[in-house]
Amino acid sequence: MNEYYDVLVVGAGPAGLAAAQAATSHGARVGLIDAQATAGGQVWRHDVRHAAPSLARRSIGGALTHSRVDWLARTQVVAVETGSLFVEDPRRGSRLDYGALVLATGARELLLPFPGWTLPGVTGAGGLQALAKQGWPLAGRRVLIAGSGPLLLAAAATAKRHGATVLGIYEQAGADAVRRFAGSLWRWPAKAIQAALLRGQLAGVPYRCGSVVRRALGDSTLRTVELEGPHGIEQVPCDQLAIGYGLLPNVELAQLLGCELRWEGAHPQVSTDIWQQTNIDTVYAAGEVCGIGGRDSARVEGAIAGHAAAGARSAAMALQPRRRHARAFAEALRTRFALDARVYALATPDTLICRCEDVALSDMDGYTDTRSAKLATRCGMGACQGRICGAALAELGRFSGGGQRPPLFPARLSTLGDTDFFPLATIEE
Amino acid sequence: MKTYDLIVVGAGIVGAACADYASAEGLRVAIVEPGPVGGGATAAAMGHLVAMDDDPAELALSRYSLELWESLSNLPQAEFSRCGTLWVASNERELASIPAKRARLAAAGVETEAIDSDTLYRLEPALAPGLAGGMRVPGEAVVYPPAVARHLVDRAVERGARMYSRRVAHIEYGGVRLDDDTRLQGPALIATGCALAQLLPTLPLRARKGHLVITDRHPGLVHHQLLELGYADSAHGDADSSVAFNVQPRPTGQILIGSSREFGSSTPEVSLPMVRRMLARSFRFLPALRQLDALRIWTGFRPVSPDGRPYLGRVPHEHQLWVAAGHEGLGITTSLGSARLVVDQLLGRATAIDASPYDPARVVA
Numbered sequence: 001m002n003e004y005y006d007v008l009v010v011g012a013g014p015a016g017l018a019a020a021q022a023a024t025s026h027g028a029r030v031g032l033i034d035a036q037a038t039a040g041g042q043v044w045r046h047d048v049r050h051a052a053p054s055l056a057r058r059s060i061g062g063a064l065t066h067s068r069v070d071w072l073a074r075t076q077v078v079a080v081e082t083g084s085l086f087v088e089d090p091r092r093g094s095r096l097d098y099g100a101l102v103l104a105t106g107a108r109e110l111l112l113p114f115p116g117w118t119l120p121g122v123t124g125a126g127g128l129q130a131l132a133k134q135g136w137p138l139a140g141r142r143v144l145i146a147g148s149g150p151l152l153l154a155a156a157a158t159a160k161r162h163g164a165t166v167l168g169i170y171e172q173a174g175a176d177a178v179r180r181f182a183g184s185l186w187r188w189p190a191k192a193i194q195a196a197l198l199r200g201q202l203a204g205v206p207y208r209c210g211s212v213v214r215r216a217l218g219d220s221t222l223r224t225v226e227l228e229g230p231h232g233i234e235q236v237p238c239d240q241l242a243i244g245y246g247l248l249p250n251v252e253l254a255q256l257l258g259c260e261l262r263w264e265g266a267h268p269q270v271s272t273d274i275w276q277q278t279n280i281d282t283v284y285a286a287g288e289v290c291g292i293g294g295r296d297s298a299r300v301e302g303a304i305a306g307h308a309a310a311g312a313r314s315a316a317m318a319l320q321p322r323r324r325h326a327r328a329f330a331e332a333l334r335t336r337f338a339l340d341a342r343v344y345a346l347a348t349p350d351t352l353i354c355r356c357e358d359v360a361l362s363d364m365d366g367y368t369d370t371r372s373a374k375l376a377t378r379c380g381m382g383a384c385q386g387r388i389c390g391a392a393l394a395e396l397g398r399f400s401g402g403g404q405r406p407p408l409f410p411a412r413l414s415t416l417g418d419t420d421f422f423p424l425a426t427i428e429e
Numbered sequence: 430m431k432t433y434d435l436i437v438v439g440a441g442i443v444g445a446a447c448a449d450y451a452s453a454e455g456l457r458v459a460i461v462e463p464g465p466v467g468g469g470a471t472a473a474a475m476g477h478l479v480a481m482d483d484d485p486a487e488l489a490l491s492r493y494s495l496e497l498w499e500s501l502s503n504l505p506q507a508e509f510s511r512c513g514t515l516w517v518a519s520n521e522r523e524l525a526s527i528p529a530k531r532a533r534l535a536a537a538g539v540e541t542e543a544i545d546s547d548t549l550y551r552l553e554p555a556l557a558p559g560l561a562g563g564m565r566v567p568g569e570a571v572v573y574p575p576a577v578a579r580h581l582v583d584r585a586v587e588r589g590a591r592m593y594s595r596r597v598a599h600i601e602y603g604g605v606r607l608d609d610d611t612r613l614q615g616p617a618l619i620a621t622g623c624a625l626a627q628l629l630p631t632l633p634l635r636a637r638k639g640h641l642v643i644t645d646r647h648p649g650l651v652h653h654q655l656l657e658l659g660y661a662d663s664a665h666g667d668a669d670s671s672v673a674f675n676v677q678p679r680p681t682g683q684i685l686i687g688s689s690r691e692f693g694s695s696t697p698e699v700s701l702p703m704v705r706r707m708l709a710r711s712f713r714f715l716p717a718l719r720q721l722d723a724l725r726i727w728t729g730f731r732p733v734s735p736d737g738r739p740y741l742g743r744v745p746h747e748h749q750l751w752v753a754a755g756h757e758g759l760g761i762t763t764s765l766g767s768a769r770l771v772v773d774q775l776l777g778r779a780t781a782i783d784a785s786p787y788d789p790a791r792v793v794a
Contacts, residue, residue, distance in 0.1 A: 079699075081701075369465060372465040372468070375465060375576070376579055381724075382724070383724060385725070405725075406699050406726060407725075410722040411722060412719070412723070413686075413718050413723055416642070416704055417705055417707075417708025417712055417718075417719065418705075418709070418712075421701055421705070
């Protein structure tokens with residue numbers, strides 16, 4: 001199956017949905033693809049027990065029900081060529097040609113290794129949210145939330161809504177930084193309301209600043225979490241630890257396309273101009289992939305990208321003030337929740353760094369370049385293709401990630417071997 | 430200026446084996462490698478230790494080398510796995526070629542078994558129906574080549590070899606000059622694989638691109654390194670491009686799928702049409718592969734001389750210049766024997782096997 005879209009949008013979170021809707025408003029035929037079965041992205045992930053917020057319902061409904069939008073769920077990008085994406089869904093592979101492409105590939109969690117982080121019962125903060133929304137039973141379980149940033153509040157609220165006993169939220173940033181961040185929220189009223197709502201939902205849940213998880217303890221599953229806070233070290237028995245140190249842009253597709261990246265700290269994000277256009281004329285990027293900014297900047301950037309990709313720059317121009325305002329929030333987030341030096345020193349020599357290939361931190365000692373270390377240890381060569389360990393090693397200042405090549409995600413061999421991606425190419429059998 | 434008994438240029442598996450053997454023989458060795466150890470064709474290779482019987486000289490070198498590989502069979506990082514090789518016959522014609530093949534291998538001392546169709550499916554139930562039978566070589570193995578190269582270099586360095594992480598700018602009379610202008614004095618041994626063309630353009634060498642696909646973990650799907658008997662036609666033919674069924678069970682339970690051969694492409698990019706062609710060939714023999722996931726695809730370049738044999742020996746008309754390069758797809762297997770053949774000649778010793786088929790003088794007027 002080959003299809004042509006005026007505008008092809010990758011990712012159906014807030015940015016991608018806004019892009020699809022904006023592009024259709026100018027008559028463009030839009031393809032919207034996402035690896036998940038339902039639209040919404042991470043922030044508006046479908047919840048099997050609870051209704052989605054009204055903004056999510058409106059955004060998803062507005063984009064998906066439009067007659068000029070093809071919604072391609074459970075579709076993963078495998079490879080790219082100029083003007084085309086090669087994708088697979090559970091049934092088959094296909095080629096999608098586009099006039100303009102909008103990358104709204106979002107973000108993933110930054111997971112940093114510490115002793116015990118691979119024990120069953122330990123997940124990312126966003127990971128726990130995703131599990132809860134998929135119906136994973138949390139009722140009656142004692143959950144401890146730790147790491148950094150506002151995502152912890154959202155994770156705690158989701159866990160509580162699904163019946164968990166949330167023992168506490170342990171934020172690594174100091175109380176001063178968190179207070180200053182909270183004090184600046186009036187500039188983004190929507191965020192202030194969101195924060196107030198979350199605080200309301202989390203009444204009675206302790207929120208501790210300057211606290212770092214040192215170790216997760218347990219034999220075959222998590223039993224106890226050891227924390228270091230302003231008042232010393234304590235051990236808290238619990239069933240579940242959800243820990244996330246913030247978010248990282250998913251730039252892999254942009255990289256494969258050859259988009260220019262810039263580095264925010266140790267991690268790359270996609271460079272765009274005010275039209276959300278990358279250095280490649282036909283490729284736009286919007287939302288978290290351009291730098292972590294949250295839902296509101298994702299929505300406005302998605303809309304700008306959708307308008308611009310459909311050739312409607314005046315509509316895109318009108319949104320510039322909103323974009324700048326939303327992006328300022330990202331800056332506040334970044335400075336106030338900067339990671340404490342203690343977080344970088346948690347992993348011991350025998351802590352696993354690459355879960356896919358069972359590589360310990362000390363296995364990486366003595367290598368000065370990424371490739372030698374990978375060749376010797378196979379770190380980053382497993383199923384996640386270095387998305388977890390590569391980011392962690394970059395954050396720890398060891399190595400930076402390498403380039404991208406197809407398949408972008410693990411792809412079925414039948415997709416690569418049976419699909420007629422190149423109808424004109426001679427295939428000798 | 431530093432003086433060495435031997436300057437090994439290139440730390441792929443061939444250069445690493447040369448440095449290892451020379452240092453073990455008491456030579457003062459320099460190793461010059463600007464990139465990661467074993468980071469070129471060595472890292473891209475499948476790591477199948479195999480005797481190919483279609484050229485008597487290659488067979489002798491493979492046989493000699495396979496014996497030497499036994500000394501590394503207990504090295505943990507080599508991931509030596511004696512899975513054996515199973516050559517698969519698609520039809521009666523291919524089946525009929527097996528007795529002669531077995532006789533050639535037996536003459537070289539390689540133990541083989543004729544496999545009828547029933548035994549074939551007992552050994553490898555996932556093979557497609559309708560195959561005629563095959564030949565099994567039980568002693569053959571697979572290894573993880575870059576880790577072996579690293580081990581050989583480390584061992585040489587422990588014996589006093591000096592590593593220069595530089596590029597050779599020029600070969601000069603009596604030595605080499607590095608790109609930081611360091612001059613190393615002594616006999617030089619060029620083991621740079623495809624980069625030979627830049628350093629020794631008098632020895633013709635072409636790069637033949639290959640693709641490999643590795644899957645997620647499916648332990649037990651296949652048990653042997655599986656090749657089609659038509660493989661040699663693909664490997665040693667001169668077609669611009671060809672594919673052959675060549676599948677390997679990794680000790681991790683992953684499946685490594687080859688193989689493609691392509692002249693004329695010099696960029697490392699993955700070619701999806703070539704991957705498709707290669708996979709389509711492998712599905713014909715192993716349809717269950719269709720349901721597996723590809724984790725990674727990579728490419729590499731095989732260094733190919735006009736007659737397909739490596740250059741092993743003194744470079745004609747040059748002073749103290751030696752070469753060990755051009756191993757095509759057999760560089761991992763024949764690295765250890767190649768090293769001995771060259772270094773023994775350099776030391777003026779008798780070689781364990783006849784070195785004349787590999788003499789670089791054969792291509793130089």
